[in-house]
Amino acid sequence: MVLKALKMTLKRSISGVEVTRLYPEKIMDLPDAERGIHVLEIRKCIGCGACARICPNGCIEMVEYKRGNPVKNKRLQYPKIDYGRCMFCGLCVDDCPPDCLHMSKTFEIAGWDRDDIIYGTEDIGVGMYTDQELSELAEEARKAEEEKKRKAAEAAKAKKAKAAKAEAGEAASSEKPAKKAE
Template sequence: MVLKNLKMTFKRATSGVEVTRLYPEKIMDLPDAERGVHVLEIRKCIGCGACARICPNDCIKLVAYSRGNPVKNKKLQYPQIDYGRCMFCGLCVDDCPASCLIMSKQFEISGWNREDIIYDPEDIAVGLYSDQELAELAEEARKAEEEKKRKAAEAAKAKKEKAAKAADEGDKGSGEKAAKKKKAE
């Protein structure tokens, strides 16, 4: 029996057929449907939090990250993922309305501490803005906010003028009614 097993081992060793994978040296091709580490396309993210709400393991939470788009994401909140809790189900990817969260083929996640496998937006983000782009976006957001405040002030002023005009017409109308009433008597 022992010789039979040794014969099989020798046959496999000399046939050139790969029995085990040489993992760190040779990484195998992964299938297209592989669910690995998440990738956040920061230019698309609107910070809605749909990914955090749908996560069954509650491993995604929104955290502040200043290098995002203040025009699309006014709160500058982006997903942080705890891979110690993630089961790679893909619900967060499916539920994302902006399609900014995708799953890559990167599967190696390791660390010495639990905090090492909690990935912040900076760790998973791609397409980061340059400092110049961030300054331009901040200026654009400031101008949009000023325009919004100006329009709100104009609307309030118009509403006030309309109310005052209605009150004047009401006074005139009540004065005319009183004059008609006196005439009728």
């Protein structure tokens, strides 16, 4: 019996057949449907919070992130994921309307503290904006806000003029019957 086991061991060591996985040195090929750490495409995210609402474990929280797109995501709210609570079900990915949240094949999540496995927007985000792009986006958002205020002021002015015109029309119509009565 012992000789049989030694024979098997010797045969495996000489043949080059891999018996155990050499995990840290050699990572195995993962299937395409692997559910690993989330990846957030910052440029697509609109901050709707659908991922946070659908999460059954409540591990996704929408937090403010200043380096986002103020034109697309006016509140600058992006997901933060607590991998200590995540069960990698993929519901958040399926429910994302702009299709900006994906699951990667990266599966190594480790840390010394609980806070080490809570990934913020900067940890899961890809396609980050440069400082120049952020300043251009901020300028674009400011111009859009000014245009919105200008249009609101014009609408209020037009409404006021229409109300004044209607008042003048009512006053003129009430004076005509008084002249006929005389």
